Amino acid sequence: MRVDRTKQIMGYLERRYYYMLVTIQVTPRRRRLPPPTPQQTSHPTNRNKRQPHIMGFLHLFIVNKSGGLILHRPLGPSAPSIGTNEWLRIGSTFHSLHAIAAEAGPVRLPGNKNSYGADDGIEDIQGGILLKCLQTRTGIKFVLTAEPGTTDLEVVLREIYVLYSDCALKDPFYELEMPIRCELFTNAVENLIERVNSEGAGKVR
Amino acid sequence: MPGCHITVMLLELESLWNLTGTSHWIFQVGWQVRRRVGSCFVSSQRSSELDEETTDNISSSSALIFPTLAGVQFVRATSHPLPQSHKQSFTTKMTVHALHIFDRKGKTLFTKRYSQPGSNQTTPAQDAEQLAEQRKLIFGMLFSLRELMGALTPEGEIPALHSVKTGACTLHCYETISGIRIALYTNNNPTMNAIGSRAGVENARTSFQAALKHIYSEIWVECVVRSPLYRPGDIRVNEGESNNDGDIGRFDIRSTNFEQKLDAFLQSMPWFR
Numbered sequence: 001m002r003v004d005r006t007k008q009i010m011g012y013l014e015r016r017y018y019y020m021l022v023t024i025q026v027t028p029r030r031r032r033l034p035p036p037t038p039q040q041t042s043h044p045t046n047r048n049k050r051q052p053h054i055m056g057f058l059h060l061f062i063v064n065k066s067g068g069l070i071l072h073r074p075l076g077p078s079a080p081s082i083g084t085n086e087w088l089r090i091g092s093t094f095h096s097l098h099a100i101a102a103e104a105g106p107v108r109l110p111g112n113k114n115s116y117g118a119d120d121g122i123e124d125i126q127g128g129i130l131l132k133c134l135q136t137r138t139g140i141k142f143v144l145t146a147e148p149g150t151t152d153l154e155v156v157l158r159e160i161y162v163l164y165s166d167c168a169l170k171d172p173f174y175e176l177e178m179p180i181r182c183e184l185f186t187n188a189v190e191n192l193i194e195r196v197n198s199e200g201a202g203k204v205r
Numbered sequence: 206m207p208g209c210h211i212t213v214m215l216l217e218l219e220s221l222w223n224l225t226g227t228s229h230w231i232f233q234v235g236w237q238v239r240r241r242v243g244s245c246f247v248s249s250q251r252s253s254e255l256d257e258e259t260t261d262n263i264s265s266s267s268a269l270i271f272p273t274l275a276g277v278q279f280v281r282a283t284s285h286p287l288p289q290s291h292k293q294s295f296t297t298k299m300t301v302h303a304l305h306i307f308d309r310k311g312k313t314l315f316t317k318r319y320s321q322p323g324s325n326q327t328t329p330a331q332d333a334e335q336l337a338e339q340r341k342l343i344f345g346m347l348f349s350l351r352e353l354m355g356a357l358t359p360e361g362e363i364p365a366l367h368s369v370k371t372g373a374c375t376l377h378c379y380e381t382i383s384g385i386r387i388a389l390y391t392n393n394n395p396t397m398n399a400i401g402s403r404a405g406v407e408n409a410r411t412s413f414q415a416a417l418k419h420i421y422s423e424i425w426v427e428c429v430v431r432s433p434l435y436r437p438g439d440i441r442v443n444e445g446e447s448n449n450d451g452d453i454g455r456f457d458i459r460s461t462n463f464e465q466k467l468d469a470f471l472q473s474m475p476w477f478r
Binding site: 058059078079080082086090093094097100101102103104105106107108109114115120121122123124125126127128129131145147148 | 302303318320339342343345346349350352353354356357358359360361362363364365366367368369370371372373374376390
């Protein structure tokens with residue numbers, strides 16, 4: 001009887017453990033990024049090759065013209081994890097600050113339009129991180145953050161804009177200004193970041 | 206302004222120079238080449254070819270731009286000799302627009318404009334009001350941006366805001382532990398940023414930060430904080446508010462030589478015109 005009781009308890013514990021394992025292994029909400037490629041210093045034939053630039057991309061987020069967030073995506077392993085509500089807050093705060101920065105400056109561009117025909121606003125922030133913003137004529141803002149020391153953020157940002165117009169806008173089921181749920185776009189962005197991390201920004205296309 | 210775009214192009218073309226065989230054609234890869242209304246592009250050429258044709262006015266040269274499928278744009282231009290030192294050939298406009306100092310609560314401690322606004326139809330009273338509005342906007346923006354950066358920065362890094370660049374101008378910010386924020390508005394001239402690197406190794410961010418730090422520690426602290434009349438929290442804003450009777454008895458920054466020292470320091474900077 002004592003053995004039965006032990007078996008009962010073990011069965012109970014096993015079931016709990018099994019449930020725990022099952023919940024952990026449920027498919028994650030977003031696809032995990034591949035592990036970063038290790039630096040190739042140890043391999044003897046690679047010693048003479050130039051080290052790739054350390055590209056530490058952190059986040060990409062896209063804000064529509066009313067200030068709502070339509071995409072947020074971590075791009076690297078060192079990106080801080082930010083909850084969805086916080087993302088929405090960040091998106092709308094950035095939207096307003098973008099416009100305020102143009103207002104608060106002592107000089108204005110003619111018509112408040114910058115050289116690309118879009119409204120003037122924050123283009124670049126430097127500090128603890130690098131942040132680059134591209135605003136299109138339609139009012140959509142693409143914002144890319146990266147660790148300091150990352151180069152060629154504008155090239156990557158432009159390429160992301162091209163990917164957006166290729167994958168998201170040409171998707172017949174995508175509604176404008178709505179959150180982007182196009183797998184083609186997210187895959188393309190991931191591939192782009194992998195390419196840039198491994199080969200440098202010269203190989204963007 | 207033509208000057209800004211041309212400087213961007215000239216800097217980028219330096220690295221691509223060796224790719225071109227002829228000196229008349231310059232490869233410009235990327236998206237940065239744009240033609241402004243009525244203005245033209247100038248490319249830099251080997252100075253040996255162009256000793257005769259020098260133009261002072263950059264925008265008077267002509268250029269042809271051919272976009273190709275690969276995004277490469279060929280620019281053929283007439284002459285402008287490659288400047289030996291960057292300082293003399295670019296625009297001599299003011300590169301520093303304004304300087305503001307805020308305290309922790311958002312009150313303006315000091316403000317100074319170095320360039321006048323273009324429009325003449327605002328009266329001085331309206332101008333002062335506009336300036337007060339702008340100052341509040343600037344403080345609010347710095348405060349919110351600092352929080353935003355704090356949210357976006359990974360754990361290993363210290364969140365800080367060094368500079369904010371818009372299409373029109375750049376705002377450099379330095380913040381002390383006591384909450385004093387110094388904000389400096391400058392022009393968007395990339396060669397100015399290249400010149401402004403004092404260490405020669407790092408980019409201008411370091412040197413603007415170093416300059417602002419110097420302004421705080423050597424000029425502000427020395428002239429204002431150590432002045433015997435200074436009382437923290439009781440500073441009179443000195444921009445066109447001479448009719449404010451409640452300010453009598455408060456400490457006035459004009460009684461120190463802060464402004465003179467500040468002007469002297471800024472003018473000694475290589476990036477100040």
